[in-house]
Amino acid sequence: MNRRDFSTLTGLGAGALLLPSLPGLGGSLPVDPARLLEPGLDVAQKKRLADAALNAAKSAGATYADVRIGRYLNQSVFTREKQVQNIASGESFGAGIRVIAQGTWGFAATNDVTDASLARTAQRAVAMAKANARIQKEPVQLAPQKGYGEVSWKTPIVRNAFEVPVKEKVDLLLATNAAAAANGASFMSSSLFQINEQKYFASTDGSYIDQDIHRIWPTFTATVVDRAAGKFKTRDALSAPMGLGYEYLTPRAADKIAGPAGTGLVGYKMSYDILEDAALAAQQAKQKMGAKSVTAGKYDLVLEPNHLGLTIHESVGHPLELDRVLGYEANYAGTSFATQEWKAKNIPYGSKQVTIVADKLQPGSLGAVGYDDEGVKTKEWTLIDQGKLVDYEKIRDQAHIVGQQASDGCCYADSWDAVQFQRMPNVSLQPGSQPLGVDELIKGVSKGIYIAGRGSYSIDPQRYNFQFGGQVFYAIENGKITEMLDDVAYQANTQEFWNSCAAVCDARDYRLFGSFFDGKGQPSQVSAVSHGSSTARFNAVNVINTARKIG
Amino acid sequence: MAILSQTEAQDILKKVIGYSTADECEATLSGTLEGNVRSARNSISTSGATDNVSLAVTSYFGKKQGTATCNQFDDATLKRCVQRAEEIARLAPDSPEHMPLLGPQQYLSSPQSFAQSTAAITPDYRARQMGASMDYCTSKKLTSAGFLNDRAGFVAKRNSKGLEAYQRLTNADFSVTVRTPDGTGSGYAATDYTDVKNFDAARLTAVAAGKASSSVGAKAIEPGKYTVILEPNALVSNSDASLLGALMRSFDARSADEGRSFLSKKGGGNRKGEKLFDERITVYSDPTNAEVPDLTFAGDGRPQQRTTWIEKGVVKNMYTSRYWAQKSGIPDLPPPGGFIMEGGTQSTADLIKGTQKGILVTRLWYIRPVDPQTLLYTGLTRDGTFYIENGAIKFPIKNFRFNESPVIMLNNVEAIGRPVRLAGNLVPPLKIRDFTFTSLSDAV
Numbered sequence: 001m002n003r004r005d006f007s008t009l010t011g012l013g014a015g016a017l018l019l020p021s022l023p024g025l026g027g028s029l030p031v032d033p034a035r036l037l038e039p040g041l042d043v044a045q046k047k048r049l050a051d052a053a054l055n056a057a058k059s060a061g062a063t064y065a066d067v068r069i070g071r072y073l074n075q076s077v078f079t080r081e082k083q084v085q086n087i088a089s090g091e092s093f094g095a096g097i098r099v100i101a102q103g104t105w106g107f108a109a110t111n112d113v114t115d116a117s118l119a120r121t122a123q124r125a126v127a128m129a130k131a132n133a134r135i136q137k138e139p140v141q142l143a144p145q146k147g148y149g150e151v152s153w154k155t156p157i158v159r160n161a162f163e164v165p166v167k168e169k170v171d172l173l174l175a176t177n178a179a180a181a182a183n184g185a186s187f188m189s190s191s192l193f194q195i196n197e198q199k200y201f202a203s204t205d206g207s208y209i210d211q212d213i214h215r216i217w218p219t220f221t222a223t224v225v226d227r228a229a230g231k232f233k234t235r236d237a238l239s240a241p242m243g244l245g246y247e248y249l250t251p252r253a254a255d256k257i258a259g260p261a262g263t264g265l266v267g268y269k270m271s272y273d274i275l276e277d278a279a280l281a282a283q284q285a286k287q288k289m290g291a292k293s294v295t296a297g298k299y300d301l302v303l304e305p306n307h308l309g310l311t312i313h314e315s316v317g318h319p320l321e322l323d324r325v326l327g328y329e330a331n332y333a334g335t336s337f338a339t340q341e342w343k344a345k346n347i348p349y350g351s352k353q354v355t356i357v358a359d360k361l362q363p364g365s366l367g368a369v370g371y372d373d374e375g376v377k378t379k380e381w382t383l384i385d386q387g388k389l390v391d392y393e394k395i396r397d398q399a400h401i402v403g404q405q406a407s408d409g410c411c412y413a414d415s416w417d418a419v420q421f422q423r424m425p426n427v428s429l430q431p432g433s434q435p436l437g438v439d440e441l442i443k444g445v446s447k448g449i450y451i452a453g454r455g456s457y458s459i460d461p462q463r464y465n466f467q468f469g470g471q472v473f474y475a476i477e478n479g480k481i482t483e484m485l486d487d488v489a490y491q492a493n494t495q496e497f498w499n500s501c502a503a504v505c506d507a508r509d510y511r512l513f514g515s516f517f518d519g520k521g522q523p524s525q526v527s528a529v530s531h532g533s534s535t536a537r538f539n540a541v542n543v544i545n546t547a548r549k550i551g
Numbered sequence: 552m553a554i555l556s557q558t559e560a561q562d563i564l565k566k567v568i569g570y571s572t573a574d575e576c577e578a579t580l581s582g583t584l585e586g587n588v589r590s591a592r593n594s595i596s597t598s599g600a601t602d603n604v605s606l607a608v609t610s611y612f613g614k615k616q617g618t619a620t621c622n623q624f625d626d627a628t629l630k631r632c633v634q635r636a637e638e639i640a641r642l643a644p645d646s647p648e649h650m651p652l653l654g655p656q657q658y659l660s661s662p663q664s665f666a667q668s669t670a671a672i673t674p675d676y677r678a679r680q681m682g683a684s685m686d687y688c689t690s691k692k693l694t695s696a697g698f699l700n701d702r703a704g705f706v707a708k709r710n711s712k713g714l715e716a717y718q719r720l721t722n723a724d725f726s727v728t729v730r731t732p733d734g735t736g737s738g739y740a741a742t743d744y745t746d747v748k749n750f751d752a753a754r755l756t757a758v759a760a761g762k763a764s765s766s767v768g769a770k771a772i773e774p775g776k777y778t779v780i781l782e783p784n785a786l787v788s789n790s791d792a793s794l795l796g797a798l799m800r801s802f803d804a805r806s807a808d809e810g811r812s813f814l815s816k817k818g819g820g821n822r823k824g825e826k827l828f829d830e831r832i833t834v835y836s837d838p839t840n841a842e843v844p845d846l847t848f849a850g851d852g853r854p855q856q857r858t859t860w861i862e863k864g865v866v867k868n869m870y871t872s873r874y875w876a877q878k879s880g881i882p883d884l885p886p887p888g889g890f891i892m893e894g895g896t897q898s899t900a901d902l903i904k905g906t907q908k909g910i911l912v913t914r915l916w917y918i919r920p921v922d923p924q925t926l927l928y929t930g931l932t933r934d935g936t937f938y939i940e941n942g943a944i945k946f947p948i949k950n951f952r953f954n955e956s957p958v959i960m961l962n963n964v965e966a967i968g969r970p971v972r973l974a975g976n977l978v979p980p981l982k983i984r985d986f987t988f989t990s991l992s993d994a995v
Contacts, residue, residue, distance in 0.1 A: 029605055029620035032639045083647050092579075113624055128598050131674035137594040169642075187809060202906055225810035230817030232810055232924060329593040331728040331739075332790055333709040334916075334933075337993070339980035340736075372894035415705060417601040429983045458917045458952070460931045463560065465952055465992035467929050469921060489929070491952065491990050522698040522726075523599075544989060548925040550813060551827055 031091045031355045033075060036162040036167035040071040040093070040198050041113075043210050046151070047533035049505065050202035052096050056119035058204065059389045061127035062099035066203035066374060067122075069095045073196040076164060080189040081181065083206035086164055086274040094416040098123045101129035103139030109417035110123040121205075121216045143399040143406050145376060147206020153370025155214040156363065157245030161194040172249065173218075176278045180222045183282035190220035193241070198458020205403050207351045212273070215366060215528055216248050217241035217516060218274050222281040226289055230433045232376065233288040233486075235281040236471055238265070238306050239272045241514040241528065243366045248272055257370050257509060260303065260438050262481035263474055265452055267304065268362050269511045272337060284472050285483075291486040292475070300448035300502075301490060302441060307470050308429070310454045314358055316349075316492040317423070317531065319429040319463035320383050321520075322394040331436060334461025337494070339403065350498030353536075355430040356384040358393055360409055366412075366514045367426035374420055376409040384426065387499070396420045406425055416526040421525075424518055428532035432504035438535045441505055448476035449488060449543060454513070457487060467491045469542060469546070487547040492538075494540075511532035552702070553582040553602045554670065560707035563606070563624050567712050570633040573610035573640060575652045577710035577852070580606045584670070584703050588677040590695040591878065593685045598674070610636040611652070614645040614969040620682035624742070647873040647989050653852045655713040656734075664844035666746030669721035670703035677701075680725070681819040683753040688729055691761050697727035699752065708852055716848045722975075723747045724789060728934060728994075729759040731767055736947075737995050738762025739914050739934035741784055741806070743974060745844055762913055762935035769947040771991055778909035778965065779986040780902045785915040786981065789974035792918040796974075797928060799834065799890050802860055803978040804881055813926045813958055814866065815956050828864040836887030849885035858884055865962075894967045894979030902982050904942045909982070910928065911937040911944060913955070926956045931992055949983040951988035962987065 005489025039384040041049075050067045072092040094111035095118055098212035106129025173190040192547040197217040202208045210374055219237040226232070242248050250500045253272035259265025264280055266273070303311065319336040325330055340348070350356075360367045360378035371377055374396055383500040392402060411421035442450065459468070473485040492500075514530040553561075560580050567578040579729065582604030609618045610633065617639025621632040677699050701723040708716040720939065726741035740759040744750055759950045787793045807814035807821035814822045837857040838845040847855050859867045868884055876883035889894040903911060913935035921927040932950045960983050968980035 030607060030618040032619065084644060085648075087643075091942060105597050107597065109599065109601045111603050111605075128600060128674045131678045132588060132595040132598055134679055135595060135685065138592065156742075167781075185826055187811065188694075219705075223811055227810050228817070229818050230815060232815070234811075234923075326592070327694065327696060327730070328596055330694075330730060330737075331589075331590060332697055335734070400924070417603070419597050419599050420599065446925075456919050456921045456929065457979075458919045458929045458931070460950065460992040460994035461916060461933055462953070462992075462994035464994050465931065465950075465955075465990060467952060470820060476552060486921075491948075493993070521975065522790075523587060523700060526781065542990075544954070546921045548927050548953065548956055548959065550925045550956060551826075551961065 025441040029091060032090050033089045033166055036073045036075060036089055043176040046200040047202065047208055047449065049099065049113060049115060050200065050208065052115040053095065053122045054202060054204055057097060057099045057120035057126055060123045064100040064204055065097065065122065066201065067095060067097045068373060068413065068416055069200040077192045079170065079174060079177060080179055082174065084170055089127065091438065095121065095421065096413065096416045097125045098419060099125045099129055100140050101126045102133035103128045103135045104133040104327040105140055107419040125418065128444050129288040129348045133534065137431040140397050142399045143215065143396045145205050147397060149206065152210040154212040155243055155368065157214045158247035159245045160214065161246040162196065163215050165364060169242060173419050174275065175246065176220060177275050179275045179278040180198050180282040181396065183279045184224060184286045185222040185282035186225040187223040188220060192530050193364050201371065201373065201374050201375050205375065209371045211370060213369055214245055215241060216244055218249060218272060219280060222285045223277065224289055233285045235288065236453060237281065238277055238471065239268065239274065240306065240512050241366060242364050242512065242517050243368050244270065244364050249274060259452065260450055260481050261441050267313040267511055272395065287484050288486050291484040293487045294485045294545050296449045296542060296543060296545045299543050300445045301538045301539065301541045302445060302448055302450045302476065302535060304452045304535045305399065305511045305512050305533045306453050307451050308533045309534060311468055312427055312429055312531045312533060313460045313515065314457060315463060315466055315497065316384065317345045317424045320392050321424060321495065322392040322398045322402065322421055323422045325392060329520060331388040334521050337462045338465055341390050346388065346501055349384050349389045350387040352386045353501045353504050354384055354498050356427060357382050357430060358425040358427050360425045362426055362530065362532065365426045365512055366528035367530055372409045372412050374411040376407045376411065378409040381408060393422065393425060398422065411413060412527050414527060418523065418525050421521055423520065423527040424529050426530045430505065431507040431510045431534040434506065436503060436505045438505055438509060441478040441503055441537055442476055442534060445476045445537065446478055449485060450474040450476055450481060451488065454495065464493050466494065484497055487545050488543060490541045490543050492541050497538060497541065499542065502537045502539050504536040505534035507534065553584040553604050554719065555582060555705055560705065560717060561709060564707060564709035566626065567608055567629055567633055568709055570630050571610060571711055573612055573637050574753065575611040575711050576607060577652055577708065578608045579706065579708050579907065581706045582704060582731065586672060586674065586677060586725055587698065588681050588727065589698050589702060590685055591683050593695055598918055604760065606632065609631050610637040610716045613639050614649040615640050615643040616772055617643050619688050644763045650873045650877065652710045652712045653714050655715065656854050658677040658716060658847040658854050659719065659839050661839045661844045661847050664745060664846065665961045667719045668946060669701055669723050669745065669747045672701045672747065672750050675963040680752040684727055687753045687756045687759060691760055692732065693729050693763055694732055695727055695756065697728045699725045699963055706846065709770060716852065718846055720846065721745055723750065725750065725757050726750055727756050729756065730764040731763055736767035737934045738766060739784065741973065743972065766935045766947040772950045774988040774990050776985040776987055778906065778984045780899060780906065780909060780911045780984065781981045781983060782899055782913055783973045783978045783980060785912045785972055787974045787976050787978050794915065794918065794957040794960065795892065795978060797926065799860065801874055801926060802869045804871040805875045807869060808879060813924065813925045814869065823869060824867050824979060824994060826864045827866055827958060828861060829962055829964040830864040831967055832861055832864050833893040834861040834890055836890050838888065840891060843889050843891065844975055845888040853883065853885045855885060855887065858887065858892065859924035863968050889975035891977040892970060892979055894970045897966065897968045897969060899980045901967055902980055903939055906939045906942060906982065910948065911939055921954060926958050927954060928956065929954045944956065948993040952990045953987060953990055954989045955987050
């Protein structure tokens, strides 16, 4: 058990007890919902405060400094069955100052945002850098970055979730619970998370960047209990956290894509039908209760985007983070098999079907921002080109290590009081170039399993061996879905798995999976990231049976 | 500013309660001072420091509640904060599980939860400790990545029914991963203290370095069921889920009563009073334990007392919300901060000596639930896995993925060693038979 987070012990962290690390939620203070619509400091004030911090840092001996004045707003609505459990609105406001002095990073943060306090905090950051410089061996080398002057960026949302009355959100979640109950759920919990990061970045390079970033995540768990048998089964929502406003919860027919014949599943693109999914979830949880327990062995897997996204995240997104590759995360998240030496050998990462790009641009994605948290304009770049590893994910102080001149623009801090560092951009599998729908893809599979939704996930610290579960599993026999299966998990090796990729559906099937909780760093920080893909086939993957008996 | 004394904190809280016009009012004032330094590749990577102090006021009208916060404490700001909480409460919907506030409580005393030596840590102290850790590795031609984080804080509570609480806490965590330059060996060590007076980063780094050097040249052996010695880092963690942490987090009475826990009973009800584990397993919590002193009150003001969760393999207690305790007439026990597993006197080395054939596991990692019905978890060994034969370590072995339930594991106990502090708990190394490894990993 972790006692590090005193805030969970103080009674301030009611929501945090449920979700210890929701970005912008951990450490935030409860506020009135109306507060979420009140403006923060105006840009001129923020510029004045930032200049006070930058000037103090320079006077104290910093050769570089940046300041992030952050106002992180959130609202979470939790319900179960017919009742509201909690409505929590939160605000976290403060400033973090990062400096380089004597070739060494220093960082300090405060929630007292005044000129005098920021100047003092800048001095603390410089003092920390100097204390550490005495034992420093590799001085920081920053890739050059031109200042952008005074610029701004906003997530292009249609409807700000904080403008939607709380009652409307509660009504939707209670209707979701009712839809599940009507379809056989014994219990149903549903929740809605909304995030707004109002971030102001300024650096001694001459950038003053004001950004307004929005995210939303509706989700639920439907549970069916058979008390006589002493068994229970769950099915989670097939929604994705998105970089969208409340418009995500207005379903549009054009955003729905039918799952394989015989499953009733629906894939959701830029909008989500929570009532439809809740009804299906309850039915599927009930079906799971009587589903056949899988026979372990080799199967061709057909993985849908809401499932495949997490596999991409763990087995491609993480091993290509350059800080992991170099050993900077060895003491926590781990290192990577995909070292520069490994890359030089030209061993195929995947089959020719596998092209994977990184970006911080995709509309609706969690990664989309105008500039990253060290003032670099965002972009798209290729990581794996037709199976061949071509590049990594990197920021300003890493570019020189791989002989590059510029950052990729994927630096992020989850709060004003956390230091920014390299985080995963959106990492997405490109759709197949030939027309191919899901039913056509399944037609070619003689013995396989179709898996939808994110389930259990685990991977080793160098990203070789992984194991994934899912939300629902269907047997495929001779080109057709035949019945539901249970107790399914697959174990594979990253390179074998991606080299077994035999086909990827076309762009019609492409959609985003997302996570609010990508964890990395010490102190640990979370980051929100999306992964796009179309349904894909992987041949002869090892499937295990996870059923056990306890006393 | 961040560490207020009991008098300073309660003086502010008295004013807050005095301004209240609600049916009930409670206020929590808390603050922390925190600092950290991080290293990788035998060099400093990042460092940081944060101070944060804030007041939260919750006002109640009947079953309605509202909370407001501030981080300045002059009279005008405090008054505004209370008014704001009351405005929010008046507009709130009724909370169906609302419980009236607690009255005055008797709390245990746990003065050892705060140590001046930890509260006084400076950037120079952190640099000195981390420098010693890095120097050790440089001298051994090994590569290290480490993290030192220290925190001092206080929590003060008061409510309109006379409840009053105050406590100060300190905590420091250090962990280090040491690797051989060719990446074929890796070792790990971690420790945490309330009082850092005995903290020696270099000494702990030597343990990780020893694991790194001796794990070079690992051989692959077949996955399957093995007798294992799980060191404390394989049982609890403050940076990942853990097998014992997962077990203790599953002692919620409501989930069990609702039929969706491993503690649910077939046909209804829960399994309190049933023997679910080996009779040598006893787990309790005690906020006054000198080795792991903790808060003596929970976030909602309930006292934290010595509580036995598992006694000689029998489920003795489950924790609960106040609402569920009242509704179902069960003891009103908050979830504990940390836990203590009773053990014997043997060290890990003693356990190895007593093992004919088995595997020593330094650490388990990336632990995730597979099936909540059976508490089946998966994860991998990491940073030093060794084959034991005839009472001695024979050779390092390649890492495994496991699929195992702590419930099954605690029925397959061969021996229990001497508990040590880790991640705010006291945990012994465990020798377990038939631990299930399901595949090999190439990771080092």
